[in-house]
Amino acid sequence: MTPAEGASPALAFDAVSRHFALPGGAAYPAIEGVSFAVGLGEFLAIVGPTGCGKSTILSLAAGLLRPTSGRILTFSAPLEKINRHAAYLFQQDVLLPWKTALENVMLGPLLHRWPPGRARDEARRWLSRVGLSGFESRFPHQLSGGMRKRVALAQSLIVGPAILLMDEPFSALDAQTRELMENDLLRLWQEDRKTIVFVTHDLEEAIALSDRVLVLAAGPATRVIGAHPVDLPRPRDVTEVRLHPGFRHIYQTIWAQLRGEVLRAYAAQGRVSATEGGA
């Protein structure tokens, strides 16, 4: 699926740069002149070597960070505060440990001042949509890593965001749990076609899930060096789609581009750890 031509994109980066102040006072350019647009209902994956500023891009899109220069538009409006159209699925565990699964999912609705009864009913419905009926009163530490991710997914989606920003959400999960989660994500996405920006360092995951893969250069001063459409049939199963003849072809095309960047990133990392003892 490609975004409708001419329709205003859900999210657009226009020559966005972001620098961070280093302890010495120098500026570290995390990303430099990044431009891309995500169409309404598009599943966009962003891949790049480690430390290339993928998370920075998501934080900018979420409005948690301000760009040093350039413009970010969401539904044609400049983004000035927190992106109210977006939900963010973080890489780390961010469920509130003192709230039960149900209370965690209810948090967004309550913050949006829904009536508590409605918030509770919707939260139950969402927990069952992510396959966690019966786990409502468990605390996060009583759930497995995969279950916590499901709660987090329900927590992000319940308030009906137009855009879902995902930062390597499944990277900490074991391989089987991860495939289950990926398929569930595809199923949920198929149902209401949100706009998704999915950041990962795993190229296979990126291709299996997305409509289009953006490739980032190695940091610092990361920019977009390629955009590759993924024209594999939908609905997909992440395990089966890997056996599709088109999959290998797309993989090889993107990997040819990504490989050099990964090597550059490793080389840079080696230099850094030799001089500073780790980045």
Add this chain to the structure above:
Amino acid sequence: MSKGRYRLLPYQTGLLVTLVGAWQVTTQRGWVDPFFFSTPSAIGTRVAEWFVQGSIYRHLWTTTLETVLAFLTGAGLGVVFGFAFARSPILSGIFDPYLKIANALPRVVLAPIFTLWFGLGILSKVAFGVTLVFFIVFFNTYQGIREVETGLLNNARMLGATERDLVRHVLLPSAMVWILSSLHTSVGLALVGAVVGEYLGSGRGLGYIIAQAEGTFDTTGVFAGMTVLAAFTLVVDLLVTLVERRLLAWKPAAAHAERA
């Protein structure tokens, strides 16, 4: 773990019986002067008298009231100041050296001043207890709020939290973990404040009983007072454990044991 504890129960009881028995025998036979050491049977009789005649209850009540008031006031002030300082670097920067000095000061020296300022009633004991409780709760609140993971805050922000929502849903609960983990210490200090204050000058309370008995060389009274105080402390500690278990039900068992 609890199985092991019960396994040791016979030995623990045996130790108690042996020690108290030896104390009883040596004082009864006159090997040790009962004037200085009293006897367990006399102490037991005295404690029983206090409870049967009912003379102990108003002292227990006074000490309880002082402990509760000192804890609530000290904890309340500690949370408010800890929160304000954690949220305002300027405020904490200005006050930091003075807080360090105040905390380093042995608080017992304040007790006579508080007696002068607030009289012999419960107020001077509450004030003394507050100075003990305040710093524990203050430092824990401060720490709890400073150490909130940015991930939790950012997630709540993305879910639509305003700054005030963050306080209610993320910052205060996070500080509560730290405050509750120091609950045994802070409640214990509130009790110490009450008893020490009573001991130094008052007309009521467990500390007063002990001070009175000491003033008349009544060792039985001193030991009886200590016995009641020890039992009282155990009950308070048990209540704190129950409260803590209820409020920290969401914590994984291992981490819970670590803090206890």
